[in-house]
Amino acid sequence: MHIAKRLAQVQPSATLAMSQKSAQLKAAGADILNLSVGQPDFATPKPICDAAIAAIQSGKASYYTAATGLPELRSAIAAHIKANTGFEYGKDQIVVTNGAKFALYALFTAILSEGDGVLLPQPGWVSYTEQVRLAGGIPQPVYAKDGFKVTIDDLDAVATDRTRAIVINSPQNPSGTVYSRQELTLIGNWAVRHDVLIVSDEIYSDLVYNGNSFTSMLELDPQIAANTVLIDGVSKSYAMTGWRIGFAAAPKKIAQAMATIISHATGNPAAASQYAALEAYTGSQQPVFDMRDAFAERLNTFYPLIKAIPGFELDQKPEGAFYLFPKVTGAVKALGYDSVDTFVTALLEETGVALVPGRAFGMPDHVRLSYATDMDTLIEAAKRITDFVNSSN
Ligand SMILES: Cc1ncc(COP(=O)(O)O)c(C=O)c1O
Structure with a gap:
């Protein structure tokens, strides 16, 4: 064996x-x-559950959807991103996945060739390192000189000519650290300058407290936004971890490559969960x-x-x-x-x-x-x- x-x-x-x-x-x-x-x-909030139940009872959740998700869900996600960040995606740039976890897995598989590096600021979520390895890439851990936020000096010390991407997770799991607009701008410009793709995992973006504010990578210079893949989903914001709906919003070429992988790996995420996510993004945010x-x-x-x-x-x-x-x-x-x-x-x-x-x-x-x-x-x-x-x- x-x-x-x-x-x-x-x-x-x-x-x-x-x-x-x-x-x-x-x-x-x-x-x-x-x-x-x-x-x-x-x-999970009741209107979201009700939307899934209605989809099941009407029969519309019985069938495969497009591998990258229901068109109306992808449009709703694009509208949600535009409302929050001002950045505009076409619905063919949104790839709905089995949780943000699989969005990251499909992304690394899509962008990494054997031996390509990914900068991973530490501390960092446990799965980035292993997913990069599974995709044949090399995790490049980056430790901040001070505290939990990396600077471009820290990145310069670790990046190589094989570095293809950097993962920024703000707010961060496990430390709860949130990067400021200025800090993100410096990192974003560094990544553009070095032709390193930014993977911005913003799954905790709704969970910022005590008057602190969240900045998305997509709100910065359009060049930075165009060099970013946004990773997000309904798990944390809407208390929907069990429903398994996440997404990537990506430059077209990357979205297409992810779509190819997903079409062979999982097909669409459960249709009932997608109808629930549609309600999450379009219903009351209270x-x-x-x-x-x-x-x-x-x-x-x-x-x-x-x-x-x-x-x-x-x-x-x-x-x-x-x-x-x-x-x-x-x-x-x-x-x-x-x-x-x-x-x-x-x-x-x-x-x-x-x-x-x-x-x-x-x-x-x-x-x-x-x-x-x-x-x-x-x-x-x-x-x-x-x-x-x-x-x-
Ligand atoms: C930083 C981070 N990204 C992504 C995920 C994946 O979330 P999900 O697959 O439930 O959407 C998690 C879950 O713990 C996380 O902490």
């Missing part, structure tokens, strides 16, 4: 592994507080604002509790997404563990609190805590972590 060579270096998703481990412990009766998942705990406000309240409660834990360093309050990413080596050492990974395992086994080790995001001194769960769980989890860390004293 043979497994393809290209899988030799690819790791399974650490976040999914942690979620599964805590689900198993929970099923066995343990009192688990799961802060490892990257999904909103809210139910549920998005309400969920954003709830996340902001959780952040404002949870952040000071975690920041106050001895040996947890979290100077910068996150501006967006729904994660905290403290450095925890102080606590790990004080408790006598040899790594953050063993600390996270002990925390889960002894207190029932599930986190994700920072190694999964390229920074092994950190942990990621998701606050996409209810306030009581967050307060209780902060208490259990605090007690666990204080147990060394």
Whole structure:
């Protein structure tokens, strides 16, 4: 039995592994507080569910759609992008996929030849690295000299003549960092100058809090926008992770290449989910604002509790997404563990609190805590972590 060579270096998703481990412990009766998942705990808003039900009952969800998605959904996504950023796409530039995850997978497969590089600012979402590898590319991790935001000096230090793309994820998973317009403009101009495609993963763009503002790559100079592939979807903004609808908005040539891949790989995403997404983009946006406000309240409660834990360093309050990413080596050492990974395992086994080790995001001194769960769980989890860390004293 043979497994393809290209899988030799690819790791399974650490976040999914942690979620599964805590689900198993929970099923066995343990009192688990799961802060490892990257999904909103809210139910999908009712009008969106109703649209899917109506599509199923009318029979129109029974059939294949175009591989790249329903034309009316692609038009609605183009209109949504235009309203938010001013940038105009034709509907043939929108490729609807099985989650943003598959949009990225199809994109890397479409643009990378063997040995091509992709700049990946760290910390960064766990799947970029492995998807680049699966597509035959070379992940080029970029560490900021300071903090979590890379600058063009950091990019210059890592880029090679085989660098084909850079992934910018703002707001960022796992740190909640949001790049300013000025920072994005510098990176955007750098990418244009070096003929490096910008992959702008804006899946958390609706989740920015406390008066901070979000800038899309598409709002900048038109040359930057024309050199960008936007990645987005309904998972985080509309509490629709289970529906599996994401999209890429891309220059025509890239959209066509992705369409070819998708036509052979998945065909269209589930038609009922597409009708649900159509309602999400064209219906009232009030549920998005309400969920954003709830996340902001959780952040404002949870952040000071975690920041106050001895040996947890979290100077910068996150501006967006729904994660905290403290450095925890102080606590790990004080408790006598040899790594953050063993600390996270002990925390889960002894207190029932599930986190994700920072190694999964390229920074092994950190942990990621998701606050996409209810306030009581967050307060209780902060208490259990605090007690666990204080147990060394
Ligand atoms: C940064 C980032 N991009 C993309 C995704 C993929 O989202 P989905 O496939 O649910 O649309 C996630 C999900 O966790 C994410 O955190």
